[in-house]
Amino acid sequence: MIDFLAMGGYAFxxxxxxxxxxxxxxxxxxxxxxxxxMALSEARLEPAEVMR
Amino acid sequence: xxxxxxxxxxxxxxxxxxxxxxxxxxxxxILALIGLVIGLSIAPxxxxxxxxxxxxxxxxxxxxxxxxxxxxxxxxxxxxLGFNTRLSAMMAQAIAPTGALMTFIAxxxxxxxxxxxWGTYWAWDARMTSELILLFLYLGVxxxxxxxxxxxxxxxxxxxxxxxxxxxxxxxxxxxxxxxTLHQGSSVRLGESKMATVMLxxxxxxxxxxxFYAIAVVLMRVRTIIIERERGATWVAELTExxx
Numbered sequence: 016m017i018d019f020l021a022m023g024g025y026a027f028x029x030x031x032x033x034x035x036x037x038x039x040x041x042x043x044x045x046x047x048x049x050x051x052x053m054a055l056s057e058a059r060l061e062p063a064e065v066m067r
Numbered sequence: 068x069x070x071x072x073x074x075x076x077x078x079x080x081x082x083x084x085x086x087x088x089x090x091x092x093x094x095x096x097i098l099a100l101i102g103l104v105i106g107l108s109i110a111p112x113x114x115x116x117x118x119x120x121x122x123x124x125x126x127x128x129x130x131x132x133x134x135x136x137x138x139x140x141x142x143x144x145x146x147x148l149g150f151n152t153r154l155s156a157m158m159a160q161a162i163a164p165t166g167a168l169m170t171f172i173a174x175x176x177x178x179x180x181x182x183x184x185w186g187t188y189w190a191w192d193a194r195m196t197s198e199l200i201l202l203f204l205y206l207g208v209x210x211x212x213x214x215x216x217x218x219x220x221x222x223x224x225x226x227x228x229x230x231x232x233x234x235x236x237x238x239x240x241x242x243x244x245x246x247x248t249l250h251q252g253s254s255v256r257l258g259e260s261k262m263a264t265v266m267l268x269x270x271x272x273x274x275x276x277x278x279f280y281a282i283a284v285v286l287m288r289v290r291t292i293i294i295e296r297e298r299g300a301t302w303v304a305e306l307t308e309x310x311x
Binding site for chain 2: 022057
């Protein structure tokens with residue numbers, strides 16, 4: 016396990032790359048979810064038009 | 068025969084996209100898991116680069132996606148310009164942030180790979196500089212949209228910028244051939260590859276994971292954009308998620 020985490024001495028580079036990638040992907044998913052909630056709640060305030 | 072024209076309207080594409088998202092999301096998650104196991108443990112340590120080379124399992128797929136997504140964005144933009152279709156403009160709008168994200172990941176991981184391997188985080192090498200311009204193009208498209216209040220005008224302006232900027236994609240792709248600067252050429256070629264099979268397998272699996280992730284998140288975003296831009300339409304008001 017220690018060997019695995021050490022990445023042959025390149026831990027900073029390898030985990031820096033994988034860690035930031037994971038972080039931005041999670042951030043993107045959360046941002047899209049938040050935007051969807053926002054869009055839905057704003058759409059609820061809008062009265063529906065009969066003709067469109 | 069699939070009735071494509073039927074799904075070109077936001078109202079019918081919205082539920083279809085909703086049904087597709089879980090499939091792509093799960094495929095992405097499972098493939099990423101397999102790819103990570105291969106990339107981080109099964110694939111042997113490189114005899115020249117040590118374990119630092121393991122960064123390429125995210126670097127190469129994200130770099131491929133960054134270029135490919137740009138072309139797809141420009142394609143949808145061109146369709147929107149040519150046929151004045153709303154959904155294609157929304158697709159182009161939905162792709163830009165994910166494209167920017169893939170470009171950022173490609174640059175970031177490339178930088179962290181370059182330091183132990185080349186001895187520098189950054190160089191104004193042809194490949195790296197053109198990839199940085201790709202990031203600015205994505206950010207430019209996003210900024211241009213937010214600067215124009217009227218959505219349909221923003222669609223057209225963004226489409227023009229995307230199409231003009233597409234010239235950068237072949238420049239990135241061929242940069243390692245045209246200019247002999249720091250970044251090495253491709254190690255993957257159809258038929259003959261310079262990589263060990265297990266490394267190549269890991270990279271391809273991670274590429275498919277990146278593909279499916281991009282599709283899933285772009286579909287999530289395009290559904291949100293449809294709600295944002297079609298709110299007030301009767302079909303939006305009738306959605307079950309509107310009742311909550």
